[in-house]
Amino acid sequence: xxxxxxxxxxxxxxxxTEKIEKDYPGLQQLVNDMFETMYASDGVGLAAPQIxxxxxxxxxxxxxxGEDDPGVKGFKKAFINAEIYERFGTETLFNEGCLSFxxxxxxxxxxxxxxxxxxxxxxVEHDEExxxxxxxxxxxxYDHILGKxxxxxxxxxxxxxxxxxxxxxxxxxYKASYKSKIVK
Numbered sequence: 001x002x003x004x005x006x007x008x009x010x011x012x013x014x015x016x017t018e019k020i021e022k023d024y025p026g027l028q029q030l031v032n033d034m035f036e037t038m039y040a041s042d043g044v045g046l047a048a049p050q051i052x053x054x055x056x057x058x059x060x061x062x063x064x065x066g067e068d069d070p071g072v073k074g075f076k077k078a079f080i081n082a083e084i085y086e087r088f089g090t091e092t093l094f095n096e097g098c099l100s101f102x103x104x105x106x107x108x109x110x111x112x113x114x115x116x117x118x119x120x121x122x123x124v125e126h127d128e129e130x131x132x133x134x135x136x137x138x139x140x141x142y143d144h145i146l147g148k149x150x151x152x153x154x155x156x157x158x159x160x161x162x163x164x165x166x167x168x169x170x171x172x173x174y175k176a177s178y179k180s181k182i183v184k
Contacts, residue, residue: 003037003051004179005099009170011184012049013100014147017056019081022123024055031078031121034059041178043099045137047144050100052183056081058141062134069133082118084142089113094136096150102176104165108153110139 006012020027030053038046038059047058058079062072089112097105113131116138120126130138140150151159151166168174172182 001033001036002040002179003033004181005037005041005046005050005176006052007169007174007176007180007182008101008149008166009172009182009184010052010100012052012054013144013149015049015054016147017049017054017145020055020057027080028121030057031059034078035061035076038099041099045141046099047141049144049147056145058082058145060134060137060141062137065133065137071131072133072137075134078121079116079138079141080119080121080123082116082138082142082145084114084116084139086115087111087113087139088115089131089135092136094133096136096140098140098150099176099178099180100144100149101151101166101169102174102180104151104162106150106154106158106162108150110136110153114138116142 034046044062044064045060048055060077062075066073091109092112093107093109095105096108112135114135115129117127
């Protein structure tokens with residue numbers, strides 16, 4: 001099932017999330033649906049708040065960046081109850097976009113490495129370290145779990161320059177090539 005993507009202005013994008021228990025109903029189907037939704041929207045990551053669910057779950061597939069970073073070719077994972085507990089390395093700029101902010105792409109600085117604890121869709125515990133584009137995608141999606149967005153990392157001047165576009169987006173005046181909606 002392909003879910004609509006919740007766009008800037010939707011309250012679920014700025015709220016917190018709850019942990020998922022092992023008996024969460026339909027979890028495997030939800031994970032499958034999130035991958036399907038992400039692919040249909042040409043994304044490389046998707047967090048549950050972006051489909052209207054305030055739970056600690058995100059999926060990523062870095063394959064589209066495989067030419068730039070061979071380490072992410074085939075890098076496809078679900079992250080449940082994730083917690084980034086360390087961000088380190090060189091601060092690097094990368095032009096990011098987000099399915100919840102159609103048409104907006106901005107340079108964002110993030111640490112080049114992360115350490116993260118999470119469970120996979122079978123509730124197997126993982127404690128891993130990632131670098132490069134994988135670390136960037138993980139940080140971007142993890143921010144959604146915290147109610148943050150990539151635009152929060154922009155300078156005040158850059159945010160001011162985008163404000164009209166963001167205001168219009170929150171009013172439903174935007175174009176997306178995928179199913180989307182705003183829910184206040």
